[in-house]
């Protein structure tokens with residue numbers, strides 16, 4: 089996983105609440121057995137008009153947001169299906185950071201597994217960033233994970249909270265499975281202990 | 296020391312180790328795997344040169360992509376076929392049990408777990424699927440995870456977690472005649488909203504919950520995720536134990552008796568505290584119908600479509616307008632005036648034998664309206680077999696419903712069962728998102744009884760007064 093340290097990038101606004109992962113990437117793109125190449129499915133149904141042509145009012149179709157790496161959006165982003173294809177598609181499109189007042193749990197977790205930083209800011213602050221991203225051409229933000237801060241071009245700074253363990257993993261781009269495997273002795277000890285209490289859960293380990 | 300909730304008891308018995316900041320390595324007893332969210336996990340394992348730690352703790356089944364028509368014809372869509380084949384190859388490679396498409400035990404992953412006795416009280420259960428919450432009906436801590444975490448569990452049998460908060464949702468009283476678990480959970484989501492449960496594990500309590508069958512509790516817990524909670528649970532009781540007894544993967548003999556003794560102890564202590572409590576009165580719950588594009592946009596069948604003009608909150612107003620436009624509905628229209636084109640009875644929410652029996656009892660001797668296309672998709676091959684043994688398939692067929700093979704089908708329309716743009720469907724599934732059942736399709740979430748009545752009348756009716 090690619091580490092996330094600081095990111096300065098173009099901001100794209102998605103002014104909708106409760107964006108579910110069925111919208112982030114619809115089902116027809118879930119038949120893949122790969123993690124890559126999912127950008128064409130990103131917000132697929134919202135990119136097109138009824139006749140199938142690109143909707144010029146949708147941000148992804150606007151030249152000014154091409155190359156955006158930061159997405160600013162509304163409450164409860166990523167609700168619904170657990171599909172990790174949602175962060176994969178965002179990443180494939182170039183997004184490394186999503187800023188919203190709140191996220192759905194599974195999506196939030198999935199971001200960290202893929203080097204994407206989900207930033208929770210107060211609703212009022214997100215509103216200001218959204219306004220700027222909509223009105224100021226070429227609007228960029230700097231996101232500093234170490235300092236846990238988002239800075240605007242005018243130097244206004246918004247601090248965000250993040251779980252220290254997750255921060256560390258993301259900052260260093262750690263392999264989380266590798267980390268867990270370092271605790272192998274503890275896992276084995278747990279299994280041995282638990283097997284005595286609840287042997288019916290371990291038909292494969294009982295001799 | 297304060298007592299423990301059901302959740303606390305399960306969590307505490309699964310902690311492998313924890314850091315001072317609360318980061319916990321949690322042991323996972325059981326994992327279910329399906330074809331859509333697993334290929335990248337198996338690939339990741341292979342690339343890292345890792346093997347599953349306990350292949351026997353995982354059960355796999357293809358369900359999302361499978362055709363619900365004659366299986367002997369194979370899968371027409373070669374991309375779907377490849378995904379299903381990949382699951383079979385991966386499982387064979389590492390020694391994971393898989394029920395393939397021609398196995399009578401094949402079905403929706405959240406239906407077959409309980410059906411096989413793989414789902415047990417007091418366990419931690421995960422699956423790369425948000426409706427894993429279903430298994431909480433057995434007093435298990437069951438939650439959906441992403442593909443990277445699927446890989447993590449395969450490799451380590453553990454997950455790194457932070458302790459969530461607990462919420463009690465207490466439903467007391469007696470449900471009105473013909474109202475069901477589906478109406479309870481839709482009413483709950485209508486009350487707390489789609490993010491109301493974010494960060495919580497819900498325990499459902501109260502006399503109306505106790506009165507539910509295991510099937511009803513599964514319906515209830517299934518949609519916990521639609522309220523934002525990753526998990527929902529109901530404490531095990533005699534019904535739970537009776538359901539599990541004799542299932543193929545359940546413990547047997549002396550081990551079963553030992554397990555039962557432990558399962559009885561999985562009750563929230565009287566002096567335990569939840570972080571939040573919400574209460575509902577069962578008598579006040581009407582049959583529910585969703586009118587919008589999020590499960591929280593739901594209302595009693597005896598009410599009318601909301602009017603955004605009367606909403607003070609700008610964001611809510613905007614979201615409502617957008618939803619009504621997508622759904623092709625006008626404000627203040629009575630729900631019973633909404634006509635449907637399709638009816639879908641199925642999904643991990645409502646495709647179990649009890650759902651089918653109930654649906655058949657309403658369909659018996661009636662005819663599906665000529666304007667409606669209706670189908671019934673059983674949750675598993677075994678349910679289909681059971682239903683056929685009871686003659687339910689005949690009841691459905693004679694009434695004009697299609698009778699299909701088991702799978703997710705039109706719940707998410709990854710196979711050939713898809714709504715056309717603009718088509719309106721009364722569905723017993725769990726999500727009414729834009730395009731969920733097909734691009735441009737319009738979904739109304741309802742109970743099986745309400746779905747049958749809508750199929751026959753061609754529009755929604757109040758099932759309480761329907762003859």
Ligand code: SF4
Pocket residue numbers: 358359403404405424426642643644702703706707724725
């Ligand atoms: S039936 Fe629907 S909700 Fe359930 S697992 Fe299948 S696709 Fe998901």
